[in-house]
Amino acid sequence: MSEKPKKMAIIVHSGTLDKLYPVFMLSSTGGAMDAEVHLFFTFWGLNAVKKGGLESAKLPGIMSVGTGMMRDKIKKVGVPSLPELLKMCRSTGKVKIYACSTTMAMMDVKKEELIPEVDEIVGAATFLDIAMDSDVQLFI
């Protein structure tokens, strides 16, 4: 290792396809660059870590009608699907996934409804403790 391992902290607030792609592309790349990546899924972002959430993510607002076309295009150029990118993130062994406990209560989401890749259900202080100590902090 040339230097101290880097840390990335991303708050995933959005649950739409266009925002989830950068989240998982940056996370898989960060993991491949030996960075520790911490993803905090909150508000609409929580939908992404519900079972079937990544598969059903759509483009935002009125653009949602074009989701199928966008997915076809993504597939055509050989860019992985969101579930495939999640798998790549996990295969680096560096990407941790947290679900926001308050959002779960607000949206009536049970632990069993979340994908098994969720490492922990946490609050803001736990995530900030990690984020304050990180080299990259993003809100997506």
Add this chain to the structure above:
Amino acid sequence: MVAARVEIELDCRGMFCPLPIVQLKKATRTMKQGQVLRLLATDPSSVRDVPAWAGKTGNRVVETSEDSGVYTFVIEVS
């Protein structure tokens, strides 16, 4: 010459970011220190991405070349 010691060739032609970097990490994880890999890529972003990846992971890009849109990187694992 390091290029003469290439043991693994990784073909990422036709792939776009983030795939070449993720594949590169996957391939080098099983390699030993001093082993050499040759990466072929067509994504123009790899010209900067591969050295950036190497810098952060402590590996060494010993050779870079381009021939009709195909970028070749020779990487020594540290």
